[in-house]
């Protein structure tokens with residue numbers, strides 16, 4: 001049986017002179033490993049060789065028993081060409097792809113995560129009109145990482161102390177984040193959480209704002225999503241605060257995965 005779906009390539013390896021093995025994140029089937037026979041030939045059913053972030057409609061053979069699925073078509077849509085000219089944006093997107101690959105299981109569908117990932121790539125790829133380019137890219141990465149955590153069932157608690165349940169207020173004398181507790185910890189409770197990291201007031205506040213799920217616009221028919229809620233949130237966020245948040249998130253993903261994601265250092269350092 002042949003199955004149609006939408007997919008974003010998150011990993012591509014050469015298999016032979018003419019074929020590739022790909023990890024695709026699909027909308028309806030989740031992550032799948034496929035073999036694309038003949039994809040490197042000049043004329044193929046894949047519109048040319050496939051690479052990370054190739055995106056479009058696919059057809060693949062259903063073979064739940066076999067681990068490797070055969071890809072029969074990949075109708076590539078215009079990709080994310082601007083990423084090639086912006087190393088920081090490219091690294092942020094590669095970081096996103098690495099996290100999707102590390103934190104989802106094969107054949108475990110996450111359509112909303114797929115939409116969020118596609119929206120993240122589209123928004124990051126969009127030609128930057130402001131001088132706060134890096135700030136915008138970092139905001140988009142953080143929004144995507146929070147979407148990812150929510151969609152895989154690890155949404156952090158950012159509106160109240162995980163221990164005493166008191167609501168977060170910007171006048172808390174200290175605010176901490178504990179990875180093991182998956183959320184905020186207040187100054188009265190911090191002693192019980194040895195892994196806590198102190199957050200600035202701005203970072204805690206910004207995290208709370210960014211984590212509100214107001215970003216669920218359907219994406220397949222609607223590319224124009226930087227306007228509205230995202231843009232407003234992004235404008236409010238400051239680069240220093242964003243860097244602090246990203247550092248916390250990298251720490252959190254490192255705890256979840258028991259290793260630091262490979263792309264993290266390129267995003268934190270630059």
Ligand SMILES: [Zn+2]
Nearest residue numbers: 161164186189
């Ligand atoms: Zn507390």
